[in-house]
Amino acid sequence: MEGDHLRTPLVMAALSTLLMLAACNRKEAKVTPPATAPPPAPTATLAASPDSIQRGQSTDLTWRTQSATDITIAGLGTVPASGSRMVSPADSTTYLLDAKGPGGSAEASARVTVTAPPAPAVSQMSLDELFTSHVKDVFFDFNKYDIRGDEQTTASSNAQFLLQHPELKVVVGDNRAQTIKAYLVQAGVPADRIRTISYGKEKPFCIENDEQCWQQNRRDHFTRQQ
Numbered sequence: 001m002e003g004d005h006l007r008t009p010l011v012m013a014a015l016s017t018l019l020m021l022a023a024c025n026r027k028e029a030k031v032t033p034p035a036t037a038p039p040p041a042p043t044a045t046l047a048a049s050p051d052s053i054q055r056g057q058s059t060d061l062t063w064r065t066q067s068a069t070d071i072t073i074a075g076l077g078t079v080p081a082s083g084s085r086m087v088s089p090a091d092s093t094t095y096l097l098d099a100k101g102p103g104g105s106a107e108a109s110a111r112v113t114v115t116a117p118p119a120p121a122v123s124q125m126s127l128d129e130l131f132t133s134h135v136k137d138v139f140f141d142f143n144k145y146d147i148r149g150d151e152q153t154t155a156s157s158n159a160q161f162l163l164q165h166p167e168l169k170v171v172v173g174d175n176r177a178q179t180i181k182a183y184l185v186q187a188g189v190p191a192d193r194i195r196t197i198s199y200g201k202e203k204p205f206c207i208e209n210d211e212q213c214w215q216q217n218r219r220d221h222f223t224r225q226q
Contacts, residue, residue, distance in 0.1 A: 038103065039067070039101070039102040039103035040066075040067045040103045041067065041101075041103040041104045041106065042065060042066065042067045042068035042099045042100065042101040042103060042104060042105060042106040043065065043066045043067065043068075043099075043106055044063065044064070044065045044066075044068065044071075044097050044099040044106040044107065044108040045063060045064050045065075045108050046061070046062070046063045046073070046095060046097040046108035046109060046110045047061075047062050047063075047110050048060070048061050048062075048087075048095070048110040048111070048112045049062065051110070051111060051112055051113065052112070052113040052114075052115065053112065053113070053114055053115075054114070054115055054116070054117045055090060055091075055114055055115070055116055055117060056088070056117065057088065058086045058087065058088045059086070059087060059088075059112055060084055060085075060086055061073075061076075061084060061085050061086070061087050061095060061110065061112075062083075062084040063079065063082065063083060063084070063097055063108065064081075064082045065081050065082065065097075065099040065106070066081075067101045067102075067103055068081060068099035068100060068101040068105075068106065069100065069101050069102070070099070070100040070101070071097065071098070071099045071100075072097070072098050073095055073096065073097050073098075074095065074096045074098075075093070075095065076095075087112070089112055089114055090114065091114050092111070092112065092113045092114045093111075093112050093114070094109055094110070094111045094112075095109065095110045095111075095112065096108075096109050097109065097110075127165070127167070127168065127224070128224060130165070131161075131168060131224045134157070134158075134161040135158050135161055135162075135170070135224075136154050136157070136158065137154075138151045138154055138155050138158070138180055139151055140176050140179075145176050145179050146179065147179065147180070147183060155180065155183050155184075156187070158184070159183070159184050159187035159188070159189055160187075162184065162189045162193070163187070163188055163189060166193075168193070168224060169193045169194070169195070169224070170193065170194055170195070170224060171195045171196070171197055171224075172194060172195070172196045172197070177196035177197065178196060181194045181196055
C-alpha cells in the first residue's frame with residue numbers, strides 16, 4: 001500500500017511535465033490579412049468630329065477617361081476627366097491625350113485633317129464676251145474728227161484692253177476710223193491689228209430724226225476681227 005502512495009505523485013508529476021512540454025511545442029496559428037487589390041489602370045478615349053475640315057472651320061474634340069487623376073491634351077493643357085472642346089487648327093494636327101493615375105497611365109490620339117478651301121469659281125468669259133464687255137464705241141461731235149474730251153477715257157480704255165490681249169484684232173467703222181486708228185497706234189497697238197471700214201448710214205447707232213440722235217451716230221464702232 002505504501003508503494004502505491006509513492007507512485008501516485010510520481011505519475012501525476014510525469015503527466016504534468018508532459019502537458020507542459022505539449023503546450024510549449026504547440027504552434028500558434030498565424031492570422032494572414034486579406035490581400036489588397038491593386039489600383040485599376042487608367043483608360044482613355046479621344047475623338048474629333050468631324051475629323052476632316054477646311055482651313056478656318058472648327059471640329060469638336062471629345063475625350064473620356066477613367067481611373068486617372070492627371071489628364072492633359074497636347075496643345076490644350078490640363079483638362080477634366082471627360083469633356084469636349086471646339087478647336088480650329090490651321091494645319092492638319094494629331095491631338096495626343098495622356099492620362100495618369102495610381103494604376104499607371106494611358107494614351108489616346110485623334111487626327112484632324114485640314115484642307116485648303118476650294119478656290120472661288122471664276123467666270124470663264126469667251127474672247128467675244130471680253131471684247132464686248134471692255135471695248136466701247138467712241139463718239140465725235142458734229143462735223144468734227146478729233147476725239148472729244150469726254151471720250152478720251154473710253155479711247156484709252158480700249159487701247160489698254162487691246163494691249164493686254166495681243167491675240168485680238170479689231171475693225172473700226174465710220175469715216176472717223178482713221179482718227180481712232182491713229183490714236184490706238186500712238187498708244188502702242190500695232191497697226192496691222194486694226195482694220196478700218198466705213199459703214200456710212202448702213203449701221204446707225206440711233207434711228208431717231210433729231211440732232212441728239214444724229215450726234216450719237218457720229219461714232220467709231222469697234223468690232224472684233226475673226
